[in-house]
Amino acid sequence: MVSLPATVAAPSDILFIGGTGVISAAAAEHAVALGHRLTILNRGKSADRPAPEGAQVVTADIRDAAAVREALRGREFDAVADFISFTADHVAAGIEQFTGRTGQYVFVSSASAYQKPPARLPILESTPLRNPFWQYSRDKIACEDLLMRAYRDDGFPVTVVRPSHTYDRTKIALLGGWTDIHRMRGGLPVLVHGDGTSLWTLTHSRDFAKAFVGLLGRPQAVGESYTITSDEFLPWDQVYRLFARAAGIAEPELVHVASDTIAAHDPARGPWLLGDRAHSVVFDNSKIKSLVPSFHSSIPFADGAHEIVQWHDAHPGLQQVDAGFMELSDRLVGWARRP
Numbered sequence: 357m358v359s360l361p362a363t364v365a366a367p368s369d370i371l372f373i374g375g376t377g378v379i380s381a382a383a384a385e386h387a388v389a390l391g392h393r394l395t396i397l398n399r400g401k402s403a404d405r406p407a408p409e410g411a412q413v414v415t416a417d418i419r420d421a422a423a424v425r426e427a428l429r430g431r432e433f434d435a436v437a438d439f440i441s442f443t444a445d446h447v448a449a450g451i452e453q454f455t456g457r458t459g460q461y462v463f464v465s466s467a468s469a470y471q472k473p474p475a476r477l478p479i480l481e482s483t484p485l486r487n488p489f490w491q492y493s494r495d496k497i498a499c500e501d502l503l504m505r506a507y508r509d510d511g512f513p514v515t516v517v518r519p520s521h522t523y524d525r526t527k528i529a530l531l532g533g534w535t536d537i538h539r540m541r542g543g544l545p546v547l548v549h550g551d552g553t554s555l556w557t558l559t560h561s562r563d564f565a566k567a568f569v570g571l572l573g574r575p576q577a578v579g580e581s582y583t584i585t586s587d588e589f590l591p592w593d594q595v596y597r598l599f600a601r602a603a604g605i606a607e608p609e610l611v612h613v614a615s616d617t618i619a620a621h622d623p624a625r626g627p628w629l630l631g632d633r634a635h636s637v638v639f640d641n642s643k644i645k646s647l648v649p650s651f652h653s654s655i656p657f658a659d660g661a662h663e664i665v666q667w668h669d670a671h672p673g674l675q676q677v678d679a680g681f682m683e684l685s686d687r688l689v690g691w692a693r694r695p
Contacts, residue, residue: 394411
């Protein structure tokens with residue numbers, strides 16, 4: 357077992373619900389590295405991010421209450437981290453499952469729940485929660501409301517974490533994903549929402565993991581919420597240029613189109629574009645740093661973009677070009693260029 361710095365909680369019995377996603381897999385690796393006794397509960401259907409060596413994997417569907425009771429029969433935990441609850445019904449089931457069985461229940465919410473558009477920057481944990489554009493965010497708010505009510509009324513030991521655009525090597529931050537890299541490499545213009553100057557915060561999952569694992573098992577975090585993000589915020593034009601550089605393109609052709617226009621022509625992307633990316637987001641993350649003083653972001657997005665492009669170049673099967681987004685890009689670029 358590794359020796360823990362004084363600022364790190366003592367080794368704990370921790371349960372991760374999920375454990376194979378972008379943020380949960382990195383947190384699982386970090387938790388095991390710090391010597392925590394980690395159990396991962398999931399359906400066992402993801403091979404993209406296997407559980408780290410040393411973690412115990414329990415196979416059950418969290419939506420099947422009877423199966424979870426059987427899989428975790430008689431067990432209690434210092435902390436339970438819930439990465440895959442998205443509606444109030446999901447967290448209601450979690451409250452029922454883990455009341456009296458954990459010292460801390462960490463709910464992974466979303467920074468998209470914060471007021472959109474924000475009335476002031478930087479965004480704090482005290483910033484109101486309101487998102488009229490995106491149902492996903494409103495559902496996360498409903499989850500938080502239910503959990504905090506359970507804390508106030510019954511002492512349910514919830515901690516809320518709000519990440520914002522946390523990525524790993526598999527996730528391309530661009531509007532069109534790999535399709536935009538394909539267009540850049542083909543010398544085609546790419547769409548950028550708005551005027552390209554709105555600010556965006558991207559956090560590598562390995563950096564997120566350091567802060568997230570650091571708050572597990574800390575009684576002073578119960579009843580609190582924490583924003584976990586990097587300290588780097590970039591204009592969207594720069595995000596596109598960093599991807600272009602990583603893809604070997606000296607200067608991409610960026611065409612700016614209003615977010616409202618893109619949303620009107622693309623119902624699938626519209627809600628999360630208007631409910632998240634269309635607005636500048638700069639976060640004050642001093643609260644998590646006060647609890648986990650060792651937390652700092654060490655991976656700049658310039659490095660992250662290279663990691664992402666190299667991963668996709670090494671896995672041609674992931675280089676999916678969206679024909680519909682190709683057509684939409686051509687159409688809106690033509691519209692934007694009209695005199």
